[in-house]
Amino acid sequence: MLDLKKVVSAPEDVVRNLKRRGADVAPIVQQICDLDDRRKEVIQKVEKLKQSRNEASQAIAKLKKAGQDAAPILEKMKAVAEEVKALDSELVPIEADIHQLLLQIPNLLAENVPEGTSEAQNRQERAVGEPTQFSFPPKPHFEIGEQAGILDFKKAGEVTGARFVFLKGQAARLERALIQFMLAEHGGRGYEEILPPFIVNSHSLEGTGQFPKFKEDVFKLEGFDYYLIPTAEVPVTNYYRNEILEEKMLPQKFMAYTPCFRSEAGSYGKDTKGMKRQHQFNKVELVKFVQPDRSSEELESLVGDAENILRKLELPYRVVSLCGGDTGFSSSYTYDIEVWSPANMGYMEISSCSNFGDFQARRANIRYRDASTKKVHHVHTLNGSGLAVGRTLIALLENYQKEDGTFTVPDVLKKFLGN
RNA sequence: GGAGAGGUGGCUGAGUGGUUGAAAGCGGCGGUCUUGAAAACCGUUGUCCCCGCAAGGGGACCGGGGGUUCGAAUCCCUCCCUCUCCGCCA
Numbered sequence: 001m002l003d004l005k006k007v008v009s010a011p012e013d014v015v016r017n018l019k020r021r022g023a024d025v026a027p028i029v030q031q032i033c034d035l036d037d038r039r040k041e042v043i044q045k046v047e048k049l050k051q052s053r054n055e056a057s058q059a060i061a062k063l064k065k066a067g068q069d070a071a072p073i074l075e076k077m078k079a080v081a082e083e084v085k086a087l088d089s090e091l092v093p094i095e096a097d098i099h100q101l102l103l104q105i106p107n108l109l110a111e112n113v114p115e116g117t118s119e120a121q122n123r124q125e126r127a128v129g130e131p132t133q134f135s136f137p138p139k140p141h142f143e144i145g146e147q148a149g150i151l152d153f154k155k156a157g158e159v160t161g162a163r164f165v166f167l168k169g170q171a172a173r174l175e176r177a178l179i180q181f182m183l184a185e186h187g188g189r190g191y192e193e194i195l196p197p198f199i200v201n202s203h204s205l206e207g208t209g210q211f212p213k214f215k216e217d218v219f220k221l222e223g224f225d226y227y228l229i230p231t232a233e234v235p236v237t238n239y240y241r242n243e244i245l246e247e248k249m250l251p252q253k254f255m256a257y258t259p260c261f262r263s264e265a266g267s268y269g270k271d272t273k274g275m276k277r278q279h280q281f282n283k284v285e286l287v288k289f290v291q292p293d294r295s296s297e298e299l300e301s302l303v304g305d306a307e308n309i310l311r312k313l314e315l316p317y318r319v320v321s322l323c324g325g326d327t328g329f330s331s332s333y334t335y336d337i338e339v340w341s342p343a344n345m346g347y348m349e350i351s352s353c354s355n356f357g358d359f360q361a362r363r364a365n366i367r368y369r370d371a372s373t374k375k376v377h378h379v380h381t382l383n384g385s386g387l388a389v390g391r392t393l394i395a396l397l398e399n400y401q402k403e404d405g406t407f408t409v410p411d412v413l414k415k416f417l418g419n
Numbered sequence: 420g421g422a423g424a425g426g427u428g429g430c431u432g433a434g435u436g437g438u439u440g441a442a443a444g445c446g447g448c449g450g451u452c453u454u455g456a457a458a459a460c461c462g463u464u465g466u467c468c469c470c471g472c473a474a475g476g477g478g479a480c481c482g483g484g485g486g487u488u489c490g491a492a493u494c495c496c497u498c499c500c501u502c503u504c505c506g507c508c509a
Binding site: 040043044046047048050051053054056057058060061062064065070073074075076077078080081244246367374376 | 429437438448465466479488489
């Protein structure tokens with residue numbers, strides 16, 4: 001969330017910045033300013049009273065120790081105590097309202113985010129590799145997979161429902177090999193492996209920004225304040241919630257393989273065929289905690305780490321900068337990596353790498369102590385897919401397919417395909 | 420699922436309802452001493468909020484939330500978490 005002090009001290013800057021997302025937060029910012037004025041007013045009043053109460057309490061203690069009568073002061077303080085209670089309870093809803101309003105405001109965009117309102121205005125940064133050429137009409141992955149008997153959507157529909165799949169035989173092995181391969185690559189680039197819980201509570205979802213605005217996107221476990229993770233970002237980023245890290249610990253770089261669960265509410269009729277958009281998919285996620293002044297360069301290296309996987313798999317891809325209107329709620333700057341999909345004759349998102357600045361750190365209360373000044377500041381958090389495993393499998397099947405319906409496997413994966 | 424114990428500052432660990440933000444020890448930081456280091460000794464050591472240009476002043480925080488009281492780390496309620504024993508179980 002944004003810094004309350006920043007919002008009330010420069011409300012017009014906040015409004016102007018978020019216009020670039022196509023959002024008008026002027027009314028909500030105004031509300032916050034009004035509430036904050038009221039809040040300060042009450043605080044000043046109640047704290048003055050508390051001061052007098054504290055002083056009286058000490059006087060009472062002294063009198064009692066001396067064996068003298070404190071009844072007159074006691075009587076006076078009764079009224080003060082009630083007034084304090086009244087003011088305190090006035091404060092509670094004000095602060096709760098401010099908090100709720102702040103939670104609804106998206107992150108400020110970095111200055112270099114491209115202007116635009118939709119996907120169409122995203123800026124291509126680079127394209128690597130030529131779109132794969134075929135001497136025959138390439139098939140979509142679900143045809144290849146079903147024909148080979150290694151993807152079974154029908155059975156998944158019976159056993160569970162729509163948007164699930166069984167991977168069998170070679171597909172299952174390939175999926176597992178991809179996970180191993182990705183972890184091995186990132187591990188070699190300084191990421192520490194972490195295997196988090198696949199279920200989190202609502203506080204963690206609020207910490208990373210999924211809650212309260214995107215509640216309907218996650219699966220809730222009935223009867224608990226538990227939710228299936230929509231991405232490893234949630235448990236891994238919240239790993240340091242409510243902590244003050246020493247600066248020498250930074251940057252912290254984690255990689256996590258997890259399945260991800262998304263309700264895909266509102267995407268009915270979109271990508272219904274195949275395993276492009278599933279309720280459950282595997283992903284290797286990269287998460288970084290860094291010093292504020294380093295987050296921009298850490299974003300560049302994060303994208304590089306994700307790209308490395310596609311390079312080694314020799315899959316053609318491009319990198320785009322999301323425009324203001326397409327940038328996610330919590331992000332200040334996002335690169336998407338899109339892999340070539342021959343069946344669609346287009347690029348398909350396979351990774352999203354974002355710099356969240358201090359937005360998540362503020363929500364999750366993750367800070368660090370500056371080594372030289374000893375001052376405490378919020379860290380910056382970043383994360384990116386490295387990569388979405390299911391979609392990588394799609395890309396492999398489609399880009400490496402042969403005319404007879406079979407497909408080959410890149411050499412780098414062979415040692416992970418053992419058993 | 421049944422029974423019990425406990426949650427205090429970076430850590431260990433005291434704490435009688437009344438100058439307790441909290442003893443003590445460890446750790447950390449600064450200093451004295453030393454050619455340097457260690458040891459010893461001295462000092463220092465949390466976060467958030469409000470007022471203030473600042474200096475400074477004030478408030479809050481002892482797992483979370485509520486209550487009793489002039490006053491709560493200390494009493495009461497509730498939730499969460501950790502640990503031990505029994506049962507069940509991958």
